[in-house]
Structure formats: C-alpha cells, structure tokens
Amino acid sequence: MYIGEFIQTFETTRETVRYYIEEGLLTPTKVNGKYFFEDIDRSDFKNIRELRDMGLSIRVLKQIKKNKKDCGSTMQWKSNLQIINDELERVEKELEILTRQKKTLEIISNQLQLALD
Known part of the structure; x- marks a missing residue:
C-alpha cells in the first residue's frame, strides 16, 4: 500500500x-x-x-530496532531488558517529582480554601 x-x-x-x-x-x-x-x-x-x-522515546525505539537484528537471541533480550529497566528508573524519578508537585499543590489548595472559609 x-x-x-x-x-x-x-x-x-x-x-x-x-x-x-x-x-x-x-x-x-x-x-x-x-x-x-x-x-x-x-x-x-x-x-x-x-x-x-508506553512512553518510550524515539531514541529508545531506535535502540530496540537496532537490537532486532539479533532477534530471539539472549543478547537481544539482555539489551532490551536493560532498556526497559532504564525506562522504569526514569519513570520512577518522574513519579517522585510529580508526587512532590502534587503534595505542594494540595497544601496550597488547602491554604486557599481555608482563606476563603
């Protein structure tokens, strides 16, 4: 097509x-x-x-595609496992940042609500 x-x-x-x-x-x-x-x-x-x-970047997709030449091999699986573990670590860090931001916003929201009451 x-x-x-x-x-x-x-x-x-x-x-x-x-x-x-x-x-x-x-x-x-x-x-x-x-x-x-x-x-x-x-x-x-x-x-x-x-x-x-899944939130993977183009850079990561390129790495995965590069690994595809070794399709089904232990080397490919190890490399892809490392890529996924790196992404999990990145997401964990983002979650920590978002959790801190959420807590700060909740505090400000509560303070504003108290000021209005």
Missing part, C-alpha cells in the same frame, strides 16, 4: 510517517518514487505505536 492508504489505515499523519522514516524506524521501499508499505512496515508501525504508548 502507498502512503495515502497507510495513513488512512492507521489513522495517522503523513508527517508522523515521514518522521519515522527519517529516523529509520520505518523502512518502506520506493516504487516509482513513492513509498510503498509492505506487511513488515505495517507490523513495525503497530510496534512503534505500542512502544510510544
């Missing part, structure tokens, strides 16, 4: 697809100067979406 049908099928934008191509995450072939997406491209796009929905 060509890019127009691809973006309709996946309800995405041309800019998003082109960005993923530029970043090397999608590698469609060119037919008569137009991108042609095969089953592997559709599968890759679904995987990209799932990983992005």
Whole structure:
C-alpha cells in the first residue's frame, strides 16, 4: 500500500510517517518514487505505536530496532531488558517529582480554601 492508504489505515499523519522514516524506524521501499508499505512496515508501525504508548522515546525505539537484528537471541533480550529497566528508573524519578508537585499543590489548595472559609 502507498502512503495515502497507510495513513488512512492507521489513522495517522503523513508527517508522523515521514518522521519515522527519517529516523529509520520505518523502512518502506520506493516504487516509482513513492513509498510503498509492505506487511513488515505495517507490523513495525503497530510496534512503534505500542512502544510510544508506553512512553518510550524515539531514541529508545531506535535502540530496540537496532537490537532486532539479533532477534530471539539472549543478547537481544539482555539489551532490551536493560532498556526497559532504564525506562522504569526514569519513570520512577518522574513519579517522585510529580508526587512532590502534587503534595505542594494540595497544601496550597488547602491554604486557599481555608482563606476563603
């Protein structure tokens, strides 16, 4: 399928697809100067979406794709495990920051509510 049908099928934008191509995450072939997406491209796009929905960055997706050449190997699993553990650590730090922000906002909210009462 060509890019127009691809973006309709996946309800995405041309800019998003082109960005993923530029970043090397999608590698469609060119037919008569137009991108042609095969089953592997559709599968890759679904995987990209799932990983992005988990909050993974483009940098991390590139690492995972690079590991794909060793698909099913212990080396790939160890590398992906490290990537996921690093992401878990990043998310934990973000949660700590958000928890502190929430507590501060709750205190201010309570103080304002008391001032209004």
